[in-house]
Amino acid sequence: MSQSNPKKIKEIIQEFFNKMGFEIDVEINIPQGLTIPIEVRTEEPQVLIGKKGETLSEIQRLLKIILKRKIAPEKNFYIDLDINNYKKKKAGYLKELAISTADEVSLLKKEKSLEPMSSYERRVIHLELAERDDIVTESEGEGDERRVVIKIKQ
8 A cells, every 4th residue: 555545545534434424533543564554433332332232343344345346446455443442442352351261260170151252352362362271272162152161271
């Protein structure tokens, strides 16, 4: 992606949300590998985030399709859209949940299943606990029922 693209990306995102009737502020951050972090701030975040972040995920998917078509059809890239720091706050909560649950599993020597989560949320849990040598994490289940199970390392 060239240096002129952050400005073009910002314009496209601004237009996308304006057409939906939302007033937003957009910040395009420095790309991390192939991922372009995009922060959006709005007065009405709940509508754009949706239940368990589902609407946010769909908006991110749509924006990637639009950006790929308008800016770089031949290039492979990803976007990481966050609205009013929802993902950042959610990741912090998930990391705390991962640590406290892993500590409980380690202490009680009994495995524990977390609530069903999206692949993004499960990845946060797996990465947070990857360095621990007393427990292991696995994803189990199918579709919307897929969850992380934390077990004692054998």
